[in-house]
Amino acid sequence: MLFHFNLKEFQEKVSTQLRPWQRSFQFWVRAADIYAGYKVFQVRASLEKDVKKQEVMWEKQHEVAADKIYSMCSELGGFFLKVAQIVGKPDLAPAPWVKRLVTLCDQAPATPYNVIRVVLEKELGQSIDELFEYFSKDPLGSASIAQVHRARLRGDKNDVVVKVQHPGVQELMMTDIRNLQAFALYIQKTDVKFDLFSITKEMEKQISYEFDFVREAEAMARIRHFLFQNNKKSPVRVPCVIRDMVSRRVLVMEYIDGIPILKLGDEMEKRGIHPDGKLAAAAKMNILKNLSLAYGQMILKSGFFHADPHPGNILICKGSEVALLDYGQVKDLPDELRLGYARLVLAIADSDPLRASESYRDLGIETLSNCEDEQNELLRLAQTMFDTKLPPGVTMLQPFAEESSIKKIAVKAFPEELFSVLRTVHILRGLSVGLGINFSCAEQWRPIAEEVLYVAGRLTAKDLKQIHRRGTSRRRFWR
Numbered sequence: 168m169l170f171h172f173n174l175k176e177f178q179e180k181v182s183t184q185l186r187p188w189q190r191s192f193q194f195w196v197r198a199a200d201i202y203a204g205y206k207v208f209q210v211r212a213s214l215e216k217d218v219k220k221q222e223v224m225w226e227k228q229h230e231v232a233a234d235k236i237y238s239m240c241s242e243l244g245g246f247f248l249k250v251a252q253i254v255g256k257p258d259l260a261p262a263p264w265v266k267r268l269v270t271l272c273d274q275a276p277a278t279p280y281n282v283i284r285v286v287l288e289k290e291l292g293q294s295i296d297e298l299f300e301y302f303s304k305d306p307l308g309s310a311s312i313a314q315v316h317r318a319r320l321r322g323d324k325n326d327v328v329v330k331v332q333h334p335g336v337q338e339l340m341m342t343d344i345r346n347l348q349a350f351a352l353y354i355q356k357t358d359v360k361f362d363l364f365s366i367t368k369e370m371e372k373q374i375s376y377e378f379d380f381v382r383e384a385e386a387m388a389r390i391r392h393f394l395f396q397n398n399k400k401s402p403v404r405v406p407c408v409i410r411d412m413v414s415r416r417v418l419v420m421e422y423i424d425g426i427p428i429l430k431l432g433d434e435m436e437k438r439g440i441h442p443d444g445k446l447a448a449a450a451k452m453n454i455l456k457n458l459s460l461a462y463g464q465m466i467l468k469s470g471f472f473h474a475d476p477h478p479g480n481i482l483i484c485k486g487s488e489v490a491l492l493d494y495g496q497v498k499d500l501p502d503e504l505r506l507g508y509a510r511l512v513l514a515i516a517d518s519d520p521l522r523a524s525e526s527y528r529d530l531g532i533e534t535l536s537n538c539e540d541e542q543n544e545l546l547r548l549a550q551t552m553f554d555t556k557l558p559p560g561v562t563m564l565q566p567f568a569e570e571s572s573i574k575k576i577a578v579k580a581f582p583e584e585l586f587s588v589l590r591t592v593h594i595l596r597g598l599s600v601g602l603g604i605n606f607s608c609a610e611q612w613r614p615i616a617e618e619v620l621y622v623a624g625r626l627t628a629k630d631l632k633q634i635h636r637r638g639t640s641r642r643r644f645w646r
Contacts, residue, residue, distance in 0.1 A: 187342040192242060194346045195237040201232055202302070202354075229261035232421035237267040244345035245336060246374070248275055248311040252477045269429075269478075277309040278333050283316070287331055297321075311478065312336055312495065313376050317422060320409070323419035326422040327409060330380065337378050344371045360535075360577030369583035373474065378496035380418040383406045385418070386471075387494040393469050396463060402457040402464075404490040423490045425482030428598070430452070434483075450487045451602040455486040456611065457489050457604050459555070459595060463612035466588060467509050467619050474587040476594050500504075501602075504530065506552075506623055508588060509516050509616040515609040516616075520546040533580035541576075552589055555596040556607035 186392045195513055196447040208228045217220050236254075240247040254260050260268070283306075296304050299318045306314040313332045320327055345366065351363035374380055392406035394484060410421035419435045425432050431451075440447050458476070465472030475496040481559060482490040500508070511526035515518075520542035527534060527545065538544050550558040599606045 168483075186221070187339065190339060191346050192546070193243060194239070194343065195350075195530070197235065198350055201235050202446055204228070204232060204235075204597040209620045212280060223462075225261075226263065229263040232499055233263040233267040236264065237271070237641065238276065240268065242269055243343070243344050244275060245311050246340040248376070250347070252479070258585055275309045275311050275314075278312050278331075282334060283331050286334060287329065287417050290417040291330075291412065308479070308494075309374040311340070320412075320419075327412075327419050328406070328422050330418040331419070332378065332416040337375075340374060341371070359560060360579075360580040362578050365581050365583045365585045366589075369417055369586040372583070373496050373498070373587065376497075380495075381413055381414055381415055383494045383497075384413045384420075386473075386497040388608075389471060390465065390473060390494065390497070390556065393471070394464065397468065398475050402461040402489070404484065404488060404494065406490070407492075423482060423484065423492075424490075425484040425490050427478065428481040428483055429478045429601075431483055431602075437511065448604075451604060452606075454483060454489055455599060455602055455604055455606055458598070459606070459608050459611055461491065462591060463608065463615045466500070466591070467505065467512070467612060467615045471501075472498055472501065472587075472591070474498045474591055476591060476598070481598075496587070498584070500584060500588070502623075504582065506582055506620065506625060508585070510625075512609050512612050512616040513620075514546070515549055516607070516613040518546065523549045530585060531580065531582045532578065532585075535577040535579055536575070536576040544575050548578075550609075553592050554609040555592060555599045556605055556609070557596070 190246060205228065212221055212224055212228075215398060236251075240251040248271055251268040254264065254268060292297060298321065300321050300323075302318040303316050306316050307328070308315055313330050315330045316331070318326070318327055318329050319463055332572075348364060348367040348371070351367045355361060355363045387405060388408055391401075391407065392403040394403065396406065406420040409419040409421070422628055426618055435442050435447050435450075440450075458481070462472065462476070473491055473494055473496070475493060476491065480491065480493040482492065484490055485603075507526060507529040511523065514522035514526050523546040524542055526549070534545065534548075536544070547558045550556070551603060561628060617631065621628070
């Protein structure tokens with residue numbers, strides 16, 4: 168019996184098995200280079216006594232690091248595109264990082280149409296020609312997990328969006344997350360006194376859900392129903408799922424016409440609206456308030472919320488209406504955590520250091536103080552982490568700076584489930600900064616927090632009357 172050896176097939180099999188190891192090696196080499204660069208630079212910067220010269224030195228170092236981080240995220244792709252979305256925000260990262268990383272939102276490589284067609288037809292059990300009157304071969308966009316195509320179903324006059332998962336992406340993304348977890352463990356032991364590992368564990372859990380489009384369709388329908396039920400008009404548009412057109416790797420939904428929020432300024436200029444004028448400012452404020460209101464209701468009233476409001480998932484429609492896309496990342500907060508966060512929102516809105524520190528304990532956030540003015544520093548940290556409006560004097564998070572709250576207050580334990588709230592608030596803050604609006608979600612969410620605490624029996628009717636009469640005395644009446 169002759170043995171037939173297929174060299175090409177063997178090479179492809181070996182390449183597939185080695186790919187996670189190759190990615191791990193590439194990540195560690197690049198991460199070590201970036202980290203070592205900053206550690207060496209810290210020593211050099213400490214020798215320079217002139218503050219202005221120090222600032223120039225830091226700017227150049229950030230530019231060097233930004234190029235390296237951009238190369239790593241763009242070349243490795245996958246999960247690292249999500250890392251770029253999280254880190255590349257004006258309030259969180261140095262300006263050179265933001266400038267480089269913000270362009271990565273929509274740059275995931277597309278899967279060829281012939282591969283997408285095979286996945287779609289296998290998942291839905293019919294050919295594209297049988298299902299669709301037309302199907303655009305070029306995707307509207309491609310992200311780290313899936314890409315979307317515009318199409319029209321047979322016998323229908325309205326367009327739809329077809330979301331199809333990239334084949335083989337799940338295993339690679341899980342490898343990337345575990346590498347990041349190991350790096351986070353090292354960083355939190357050496358430089359940043361914050362429970363970064365718990366955050367990466369929650370990221371692992373949330374991203375693993377994104378590979379199930381049936382779950383995403385259910386989440387989209389649930390949030391759409393909740394927002395319509397709780398408002399005369401929903402503050403944001405949520406796409407309607409097309410029934411019987413959903414599988415684990417394919418999701419068909421209503422097409423919503425709009426422009427990406429990052430292109431809002433360009434669109435205004437095209438229409439002759441000055442981006443810094445009164446009309447533009449009113450439109451931007453309306454957009455931000457509606458988006459923030461939707462999140463306040465989802466997080467505090469329902470506990471079930473869309474947990475990925477990065478710019479690529481937000482469209483601006485006619486009349487400054489906001490559409491919220493992509494429900495792969497959703498979070499369902501336990502009631503005690505939801506109510507504990509409502510108390511923290513009130514503490515932040517009232518600038519109450521005592522209640523903020525009590526809320527930390529309620530939420531299971533364990534801290535270790537390294538400063539004299541502990542309570543005020545705890546409030547400052549709460550404002551930095553959980554409000555879109557940064558504390559006075561803070562322009563962005565600087566975890567390595569000696570004056571940083573994270574340096575003064577070590578966060579020993581941080582509930583994994585709370586990370587989605589933290590990330591959502593930070594992305595909303597990034598949008599606020601990008602729109603040029605100094606906006607406090609805690610102040611906007613205060614009435615919602617009061618309502619949910621009242622319904623839960625943590626505030627009485629008498630308390631609420633006294634709250635509304637005394638205004639700033641709200642904090643005295645928590646139970």
